Amino acid sequence: MWYQWNVLATLNGVSMKKDIHPNYYPEARVECACGNVFTIGATMPKISVEICSKCHPFYSGKEKVIDTAGRVEKFRARREKGATTAYQTKTAKRAKRAAAKQEA
């Protein structure tokens, strides 16, 4: 909502209760993690966000990994661990077992 009901109330000449409404900043500064900065009406003078309409894949049309709480890093670490640990295919295992049988 770009207008707040206290603005409407002022327009209508209705007085509001004192000390129960937060301060309204008509030009609050919003900073996104992508570097985009815009102003909105809010009750906080400054807001920082992780994603905005400039960088959200839905609006930008670009595919992008939205990483919250380092999940991408966790996945990469798991993948690397899996790549370094010895991995045998089923056929390799079967061949090894057959060789052991022949020796015995």
Ligand SMILES: [Zn+2]
């Ligand atoms: Zn953004």
